[in-house]
Amino acid sequence: MTESSLTQDIAAGSPVRLQAVSAEGQPEVTPALEELYRGFEQELLVPLWTEIGDLMPAHPRSRAVPHLWRWERL
Numbered sequence: 001m002t003e004s005s006l007t008q009d010i011a012a013g014s015p016v017r018l019q020a021v022s023a024e025g026q027p028e029v030t031p032a033l034e035e036l037y038r039g040f041e042q043e044l045l046v047p048l049w050t051e052i053g054d055l056m057p058a059h060p061r062s063r064a065v066p067h068l069w070r071w072e073r074l
Helices: 004-011 031-042
Strands: none
Touching: none
C-alpha cells in the first residue's frame, strides 16, 4: 500500500471535519477556502487559525475564585 493510497483510505472515514464560517478573526468564506478545507480533511489536518482562539484567548479564562481567609476562623 502506498502512502497516498493509505492517506486516501484514512480520509474516507476522516474524523476531521472543517466548516468555513464567517467570524471575527477568520478568513472570508470563499469557494477556494472551502476547497482548501476539504484538502485539509483528506490529510487529517486542522489549520491553526481555526483553533487559535481556544489556544490563546485574548483574555485569561481563570477558573480560580478569590477567597478571603479570616485569621480568627483558622
